Ligand SMILES: NC(=O)c1ccc[n+]([C@@H]2O[C@H](COP(=O)([O-])OP(=O)(O)OC[C@H]3O[C@@H](n4cnc5c(N)ncnc54)[C@H](O)[C@@H]3O)[C@@H](O)[C@H]2O)c1
């Protein structure tokens with residue numbers, strides 16, 4: 001993949017000024033239900049979508065230092081000229097290392113200085129880091145204000161902007177402080193993805209492969225057959241992928257908002273994935289670790305007779321098409337991964353819950369996977 005795969009096609013879409021909602025997904029959560037609107041150029045028309053959320057003060061847009069330059073300043077200008085003179089931009093240095101309480105408190109103090117009050121609207125413009133920070137801040141600023149999500153990475157559009165988990169990291173671990181808080185609206189503008197580096201695109205694709213594995217054999221097949229359109233962010237294909245991913249996540253989350261049980265299926269490939277990320281000291285990207293994790297649990301599934309060998313081969317092949325790794329890289333050892341697995345915050349009474357593949361498109365939960373099974377799956 002080139003550094004900015006898809007840029008050409010995306011740019012054309014933006015230049016042709018097509019601004020349409022192509023897909024719409026409803027997240028049914030009673031009086032906290034909201035819509036996800038998907039299509040190209042939505043940010044340019046953002047003023048229109050804000051009307052339904054009035055009255056509010058601001059809006060206060062939160063973006064990281066990259067997104068601030070790519071679209072943040074333009075967006076504030078569009079809003080200021082479109083009837084929201086109070087629109088303001090707050091930014092923080094890009095990267096996971098900013099996802100902490102210091103950043104959160106810094107942003108909160110800026111909000112106070114800028115006059116944000118109980119009726120202010122916060123806007124998370126960026127990837128998952130920004131979305132998680134903005135959602136957390138909105139849920140505690142003056143005991144809670146409204147927020148919307150404008151996800152600008154593929155990962156944020158297919159995963160982190162949906163579901164209501166917010167939070168920041170502690171030195172002791174990721175996402176250890178946070179809340180559940182639902183946005184009023186999510187606008188997934190697929191046009192903004194054109195500046196995404198290839199590695200970030202791959203991170204998002206790994207999550208889409210996950211949705212196919214846990215819930216949707218058709219989506220999985222689409223990834224296999226149209227992988228070229230997928231990596232090139234062909235607009236209609238991208239809109240379809242974002243829609244199906246959001247539908248699947250919304251369906252799971254609406255059945256189990258606070259992760260009582262069912263929501264765990266979203267962790268397919270993640271238990272081992274998180275352990276790999278930690279063992280690599282976070283030099284392996286999340287999507288890469290999840291790809292290796294999905295292959296490992298699928299190998300366990302094959303050994304238990306839940307998944308066919310050919311289906312495992314299909315998973316490996318599709319991940320390789322997207323340049324995603326399928327085996328743990330040197331110098332990470334199996335023992336380190338096992339050690340990190342036991343430290344996972346989701347481990348209960350020393351038992352690790354694994355989501356295993358039951359064919360492509362279905363899962364089963366197992367809490368009796370042995371260390372031997374894990375070691376043999378990651379050693380292959
Ligand atoms: N809340 C949830 O349910 C949930 C789910 C999954 C992941 N997450 C969190 O999401 C975070 C990862 O999200 P991410 O991968 O989006 O990371 P990120 O927000 O750090 O974005 C990745 C990089 O892409 C840049 N970027 C963003 N939009 C861009 C664009 N349009 N063009 C070019 N560059 C752009 C960012 O500046 C950053 O450097 C993690 O902190 C993870 O814990 C949360």
Ligand SMILES: [Zn+2]
Pocket residue numbers: 159207270286290
């Ligand atoms: Zn993930």
